[in-house]
Amino acid sequence: MASLRALLTTAGQFALAGAELSPAGVQMVETAMAAVDTLTEQIVPLRAQLQTIGANQPGVLTLTHQYGIGLLSGTIIWAELGDCRRFSNADQAVRFAGLDVTVWSSDGKRSAGRLARQGSPELRWALFEAAKAAARQTSPDHDYYDAIRERLSGKRPALSVARKLVRRCYHALRELGDQAWLALAPPEQQAV
Numbered sequence: 001m002a003s004l005r006a007l008l009t010t011a012g013q014f015a016l017a018g019a020e021l022s023p024a025g026v027q028m029v030e031t032a033m034a035a036v037d038t039l040t041e042q043i044v045p046l047r048a049q050l051q052t053i054g055a056n057q058p059g060v061l062t063l064t065h066q067y068g069i070g071l072l073s074g075t076i077i078w079a080e081l082g083d084c085r086r087f088s089n090a091d092q093a094v095r096f097a098g099l100d101v102t103v104w105s106s107d108g109k110r111s112a113g114r115l116a117r118q119g120s121p122e123l124r125w126a127l128f129e130a131a132k133a134a135a136r137q138t139s140p141d142h143d144y145y146d147a148i149r150e151r152l153s154g155k156r157p158a159l160s161v162a163r164k165l166v167r168r169c170y171h172a173l174r175e176l177g178d179q180a181w182l183a184l185a186p187p188e189q190q191a192v
Helices: 002-006 010-018 023-055 058-063 071-081 090-097 121-135 142-151 156-181
Strands: none
Touching: 023 058, 023 071, 058 071, 058 156, 071 090, 071 121, 071 156, 090 121, 090 156, 121 142, 121 156, 142 156
């Protein structure tokens, strides 16, 4: 996936232009890049619309105080988690997000835990993307991320941080209560 994303950069485009491809390969690349451009044209206005909605919601603005959560991911988390008062504890929010680890065991045999993946894939995506920011040195969860990365490989450190983030989001939204759902007036309508 990282190599595909690299093709969308200026350096990737330059490398692609210099690659020796067969006529069929050139056609495949041109078709794929045209599809990416078409999807980008559709996604950019939707992303802006979601960010505008989030900028007018106290719940979203509260979530953006968490390191790694911006307006887009905050809006998705806010919308998908919903009213957190329906959960009796943060572990239920983790379970709702599908970030809990399931374990299968039978008479002395136990397989490694796997993500439940129940619930909204958009919520898991937004939490995972926000959690990847913990790899940065400036992240408050950087030490935790590094400790997990020393023991486990792959996506597991970011998933562990994502579980922490959903717990924090649960507490923040629960604390706000009804205020998390009251839209702020657009700037042009606010009193001076």
